[in-house]
Amino acid sequence: MAQRRMFSNRITNSAKFLKMPLSSQALYFHLGLHADDDGVVEAFTIMRQVGAVEDDLRILAAKEFVVVLNKDLVTYITDWNENNRIRADRKVDSIYKNMLLKILPEAEVINPKPRADTGKPTGRPLDNKWTAQVRLGKDRLGKDSKTYSPAKAEPHLPYKEIIDYLNEKAETSYRATTKKTQTLIKARFKEKFSLDDFKRVIDNKVAEWKNTDMAKYLRPETLFGTKFESYLNQKASKGKQRYNHFEGENDPSVYDNLPF
Incomplete structure (x- = not known):
């Protein structure tokens, strides 16, 4: 499970989100923090941990912030890719991926790729393993520095x-x-x-x-x-x-x- 998750202000600052009860808003954040790399989370467990009730989840589902996949309250966060952009070579498939795609075939699921640093199967590095970094000396700063510039991210579309x-x-x-x-x-x-x-x-x-x-x-x-x-x-x-x-x-x- 990743140690960091993000939330988009376009979602959490919208009138649709803010009109919900505070308890439903809080549950949304907890679900996002505990979701796997495909945006799927076992909502029942999280609700027990934070003291939320099923009505909080019902409101999230009615407002289309989540889709409840089964009666065990396995839940998909619909704006997952808006909130989080996960590198394909760090992505770990959800154990519920097949069920997610069967129920929501239009869900935008990232396909994992081999690690860029090792070429080995996908997965996040261990805590004591770090991807090698390139250091630029003064003699390398110039036109050659373009080689090390990160690719421009595709602009977000509304x-x-x-x-x-x-x-x-x-x-x-x-x-x-x-x-x-x-x-x-x-x-x-x-x-x-x-x-x-x-x-x-x-x-x-x-x-x-x-x-x-x-x-x-x-x-x-x-x-x-x-x-x-x-x-x-x-x-x-x-x-x-x-x-x-x-x-x-x-x-x-x-x-x-x-x-x-």
Whole structure:
């Protein structure tokens, strides 16, 4: 088990997160601290340790911060890859990996690779083992120093913010972790479209298609595909927009499909 875990402010500072009871918020942090490298944790054990109750977990599941995989409360943290970026050569597969992919085939799971420093099977180094470090002397600082510069990390894209906006406006329940959805969003950002452009496309098509036979096309593969620019530039519908913000938030029926 890793000794360090991280949490994204995009998740924990969101209104959706902060509107939950403090006990549910605290449970989310404890689950994240004890999750394995695939974001899976035995929630029942953690709840016993910290004095949480099942209602705290039910709220996390209803808000889609976690997915409960079975009646033993084995739980997957849905924004795991948003919170933690684990190197493939340090990643250890979850013992629940097969069950996770069977229940959530769209889960973004990192495949482990051989260690970069030893070439041996994947795994974290022992406490008394360290990866060799390259020291740069003054004579090496210059154009040669570029050889040792770390690769630039791929910029973070607002997958979750875009899909949350679509789900709110179109009353859908798409996941931001789906590979196809992320591929489409990434392609549009490479074409220099912005977050506001995505929201404008969603607004335009929701105003035009919602409550019509075309409502079934209010989905990522249609909205964010090759017709994205034409959807962006069409004139907005003058029809009255409907807002269902936080609709059903206090409705106990949101718990009906949970496995516990």
